[in-house]
Amino acid sequence: MEDCTVMVTGSSRGIGRATILRFARHGCSVIVTYHTRRGAAEATAEEAKRLGANRALVVRLDVASPASIREARAAVEEEFDKLNILVNNAGILHVGTIDQTSIEDWERTIRVNLTGAFLVTKEFLPLLRRAEWASIVNVASIAGQTGNIVASTAYAASKAGIIGFTKRLAIELAEEGIRVNAVAPSFTETDMVRDLIATRDQKEKIRKLHPLREIIKPEDVAEAIYFLAMPSLSGKITGQVIGVNAGRLTC
Secondary structure, rough: OOOOEEEEEEOOOHHHHHHHHHOOOOOOOEEEOOOOOOHHHHHHHHHHHHHHOEEEEEEEEEOOOOOHHHHHHHHHHHHHHOOOOOEEEEOOOOOEEEHHHHHHHHHHHHHHHHHHHHHHHHHHHHHHOOOOEEEEEEEEOHOOOOOOOOOEEEHHHHHHHHHHHHHHHHHHHHHHEEEEEEEEOOOOOOOOHHHOOOHHHHHHHHHHHHOOOOOHHHHHHHHHHHHHHHHHHHHHOOOOOOEEOOOOHOO
């Protein structure tokens, strides 16, 4: 595991942070990326080292900017000669009806959530190809699987796109032995959805939507990402979407 290198986009908080810490516990080297929260990213890296990460690098990365992505790759290559695992996690949440969604809202959401995953993957593929084994895990959402969820057409479309991107990329990279999978969480207790579950009544309403009567935690999603990323656990799984949704899609 000391030779395993993991990069997670948007990893200063939430699911991304939990994912970094999950890999750190098993001795992986981790690359913590952030857009604006450098202090939080540095804190995540320090915690990762405390938990056992072999090395921890902090890199600024705006997934909506090709120039920023190129700069991030250069920074990573100064420290690491290959990458085993890429987790495309960075994203933004837009909530509202189509009447409440401007073209700017739409384009920004698609640009960050979907195009960002494409741009980062394309730029970092050479590093993944240098590794003896490699895998990609994309963070989708239950909103990309069902319209019966609080979000917006822009957000749902971006996450449905991630699912399609995952399935096709898995086919394209299969001959190279690079596996590509996705997780699709339901409501997760992160900063991004805090306003949606701010009160006890709101939390109770959301719990009742899920057969397990649970709201997903970032660590739950991180565990699924870890499973899909590691060849020792899921070496024959590619092109799949695992729902971390407490049974929501069974209803």
